[in-house]
Amino acid sequence: KPRARSSYDIITLTTWLLKQEQAGVIDGEMTIVLSSISTACKQIGSLVQRAPISNLTGVQGATNVQGEDQKKLDVISNEVFSNCLRSSGRTGVIASEEEDVPVAVEESYSGNYIVVFDPLDGSSNIDAAVSTGSIFGIYSPADECLAGIGDNPTLDEVTQMCVVNVCQPGTNLLAAGYCMYSSSIIFVLTIGTGVYVFTLDPMYGEFVLTQEKVQIPKSGKIYSFNEGNYALWDDKLKKYMDSLKEPGTSGKPYSARYIGSLVGDFHRTMLYGGIYGYPRDAKSKNGKLRLLYECAPMSFIAEQAGGKGSDGHQRVLDIMPTEVHQRVPLYVGSVEEVEKVEKFLASD
Numbered sequence: 001k002p003r004a005r006s007s008y009d010i011i012t013l014t015t016w017l018l019k020q021e022q023a024g025v026i027d028g029e030m031t032i033v034l035s036s037i038s039t040a041c042k043q044i045g046s047l048v049q050r051a052p053i054s055n056l057t058g059v060q061g062a063t064n065v066q067g068e069d070q071k072k073l074d075v076i077s078n079e080v081f082s083n084c085l086r087s088s089g090r091t092g093v094i095a096s097e098e099e100d101v102p103v104a105v106e107e108s109y110s111g112n113y114i115v116v117f118d119p120l121d122g123s124s125n126i127d128a129a130v131s132t133g134s135i136f137g138i139y140s141p142a143d144e145c146l147a148g149i150g151d152n153p154t155l156d157e158v159t160q161m162c163v164v165n166v167c168q169p170g171t172n173l174l175a176a177g178y179c180m181y182s183s184s185i186i187f188v189l190t191i192g193t194g195v196y197v198f199t200l201d202p203m204y205g206e207f208v209l210t211q212e213k214v215q216i217p218k219s220g221k222i223y224s225f226n227e228g229n230y231a232l233w234d235d236k237l238k239k240y241m242d243s244l245k246e247p248g249t250s251g252k253p254y255s256a257r258y259i260g261s262l263v264g265d266f267h268r269t270m271l272y273g274g275i276y277g278y279p280r281d282a283k284s285k286n287g288k289l290r291l292l293y294e295c296a297p298m299s300f301i302a303e304q305a306g307g308k309g310s311d312g313h314q315r316v317l318d319i320m321p322t323e324v325h326q327r328v329p330l331y332v333g334s335v336e337e338v339e340k341v342e343k344f345l346a347s348d
């Protein structure tokens with residue numbers, strides 16, 4: 001629901017976080033981590049907005065560990081995000097889409113929280129000034145995190161410890177969120193007590209609370225899939241897709257909307273209802289999106305808004321990651337819409 005307020009009655013993200021801390025929902029360390037993330041997002045937002053002026057469009061000339069071209073802004077956003085988290089002094093391990101392996105924060109700065117993130121998702125949109133976003137999830141260290149690590153661990157042992165910490169199921173998420181760089185810069189956050197939306201006020205340079213306890217409509221008539229892959233899909237999925245195009249009793253089929261930017265497509269789905277999907281196909285056996293820093297945080301947010309996140313057969317949050325950059329199919333959005341695709345995929 002939108003906040004009813006006068007323009008003098010604002011709640012900033014900082015005030016909101018401090019209130020949550022006072023109420024004992026989060027601790028002081030988490031407040032610091034979340035506020036460092038919001039600072040990183042403000043910086044990335046301003047870099048994105050000025051990209052064509054500061055010559056930050058185009059590719060960097062390198063590929064990341066997943067073989068994808070890195071845009072100049074992918075690399076810079078990763079640096080901004082990592083630096084903000086490191087200097088918060090409250091994170092122990094960070095894992096990013098743009099890094100080969102998760103890294104431990106140097107001991108002198110180190111804290112407890114484990115942060116996974118995609119610093120600039122949907123960056124293929126950047127050169128056309130279309131929406132992009134940052135996605136993040138926050139965990140506590142895994143119980144077995146120090147198992148087998150001696151006093152002077154080798155680099156391999158440290159990396160292994162980082163992988164164990166990062167490879168946690170989404171059910172362990174303490175907080176997750178995203179920042180969307182669009183006509184407004186929107187910061188969406190859950191700390192497990194519903195979904196809160198903050199909008200960057202360019203006048204103050206602060207995120208201001210604009211929606212609280214967001215609820216995804218139970219159903220919705222918008223679908224968001226890259227249908228260019230239709231010929232590569234499984235027959236059951238093709239049948240599902242065909243069914244959306246039948247006008248049915250209302251006389252109106254579903255509407256298609258696809259930005260190609262998970263954050264933007266998810267945000268619309270959360271507010272208007274419907275479904276976002278990135279299925280597996282004949283070429284990408286596990287779909288395209290990454291479990292740790294795309295599918296799990298988005299599924300946690302969806303559930304916190306009364307929606308659902310599934311890989312087509314099971315709850316995304318229940319999937320135990322075995323690899324840092326693991327991909328899984330994703331269907332997320334209104335409960336009834338996600339259940340509908342699950343039914344088609346389960347049919348004989």
Ligand code: AHM
Nearest residue numbers: 120121122123124226260261262263
């Ligand atoms: P990225 O992390 O390399 O930017 O890729 C993720 C993006 C998502 O934002 C988006 O939903 C999807 O890739 C679009 O992929 P496609 O172009 O195959 O439809």
Ligand code: MG
Nearest residue numbers: 097118121122
């Ligand atoms: Mg991504």
